[in-house]
Amino acid sequence: MSKVQKMLLALLSLLILGVLLLIYSSPPPVDWSPSYEQNDSRPLGSKVFYDLVKKESGDWEPVHSPPFEIISEAPEQATYVFINQYFETDPDEFGLILDWVRSGGHLFISASGYSSAVLDSLGLSIQVFPEGFEAERVFTLSLEGGMILLQPVTYDQFHRGEYFKWRDSVQVETLGKIQANSSLETLEPQPNFIQLREGKGLVTLHAFPEAFSNYFLLNNSNKSYTEQALGTWDLNHPVFLDHYIKAGKFSNSSPLYLVLSNPYLKAAYFTCWVLLVLWVLFEGKRKQKAIKVITPPQNQSLAFAKTISSIYLNQEDMTQLGQLQLKLFWYECRTKFNVQGENTEDMADSLANKSGVLKEDTQALVEQLSQLEAKARLNSTDIEKINQLIEDFKLKQKNGRNLQTAG
Numbered sequence: 001m002s003k004v005q006k007m008l009l010a011l012l013s014l015l016i017l018g019v020l021l022l023i024y025s026s027p028p029p030v031d032w033s034p035s036y037e038q039n040d041s042r043p044l045g046s047k048v049f050y051d052l053v054k055k056e057s058g059d060w061e062p063v064h065s066p067p068f069e070i071i072s073e074a075p076e077q078a079t080y081v082f083i084n085q086y087f088e089t090d091p092d093e094f095g096l097i098l099d100w101v102r103s104g105g106h107l108f109i110s111a112s113g114y115s116s117a118v119l120d121s122l123g124l125s126i127q128v129f130p131e132g133f134e135a136e137r138v139f140t141l142s143l144e145g146g147m148i149l150l151q152p153v154t155y156d157q158f159h160r161g162e163y164f165k166w167r168d169s170v171q172v173e174t175l176g177k178i179q180a181n182s183s184l185e186t187l188e189p190q191p192n193f194i195q196l197r198e199g200k201g202l203v204t205l206h207a208f209p210e211a212f213s214n215y216f217l218l219n220n221s222n223k224s225y226t227e228q229a230l231g232t233w234d235l236n237h238p239v240f241l242d243h244y245i246k247a248g249k250f251s252n253s254s255p256l257y258l259v260l261s262n263p264y265l266k267a268a269y270f271t272c273w274v275l276l277v278l279w280v281l282f283e284g285k286r287k288q289k290a291i292k293v294i295t296p297p298q299n300q301s302l303a304f305a306k307t308i309s310s311i312y313l314n315q316e317d318m319t320q321l322g323q324l325q326l327k328l329f330w331y332e333c334r335t336k337f338n339v340q341g342e343n344t345e346d347m348a349d350s351l352a353n354k355s356g357v358l359k360e361d362t363q364a365l366v367e368q369l370s371q372l373e374a375k376a377r378l379n380s381t382d383i384e385k386i387n388q389l390i391e392d393f394k395l396k397q398k399n400g401r402n403l404q405t406a407g
Contacts, residue, residue, distance in 0.1 A: 032158070034085040034247050036209060038062075043157075043215035046083065049226070050241075052217070058235040063242045068093045070240065076104040078238040083212050085247045087111040087118060094121055102199025106234060110206035112162050122196060122203065123170040129161030129180045129187060137161070138181040141208065142189060145175045147228040151221060154181070155210060162207040163190035172196055175232070178208065195232070204232050322378035325386050326369060344370050357396045365393050 038050035176193030192207040337354040352362035
């Protein structure tokens, strides 16, 4: 690598390092996702609101269970508060809530969206201000019904501008309105804070949950709006603050949470881990691998010969066995002694000269074997005779001249 290339590589490395340092040192982007959790410090969390509520005197009751479990035990005169981006419920559950309201309870919901079970039961609908051409929409909030704001309250972050509409037959009291600040906006201020009477109780709906967020409350001029909204709560009776229906609620979805929540299962779980670590420490050491015993193959020649011979011995016709013995002997004579001859006399002379066995004995052997070979059927006696003649010849050859193999 040349000197110029080394310099370019060093500069490139410094540039990459500088970019990484800038990314690491730059502040993280602001998370504007709605949460409304009591311990969430994001702009649309509600840590500031719940901290202020705890400082106020009142019978505050935090609720971490679904409404259908709480509503049956709630006192008749109480306030049940829901603050979330969207209020979700089903017709059966909301029916139980309405029954409780009609007996004297107060239901307060602040949400940008409502399920159809709520809107249909109360004869309401929710609308939004039409989109304009502005990059950032600004809304102005106002209060009515005896609630007074010293100065107008504006909100400059993303908001769709939800407001309520209802049928003529529905009796609704408007507590607050919202207005889009746009030169092209033709809609008058629309109600986004209303109250309905149901039996002996009240249902208060608020379509601007951002009023309870950290971003909204950190502006001193906006606090009065939230305080006026809290004025609808009867603090002389219990106030149930819902923490179950929350967009940013943390939930344990792992089955391990069920184990760790029980002290006995938790102790057993960690005991298993300790035992596993000990097993790895003591049993994970290297050990001598067992040497596999390899049994050498056995010589089965004798067993094979016995098996083959038993096949022939069990047969009454020994002709084939005899013919095989004779063919094997003649083959040995031709290959070992190079025996040549067209008749028995010539073959006997050649075999006697090259094997070292007497000519008379060799001639008698060849004649007897030729006679046995010419027989059409051999028996066990013939087989024994053939074997005896061949073995005697081999014994005489061993004790004779023991000439070298011809050829």
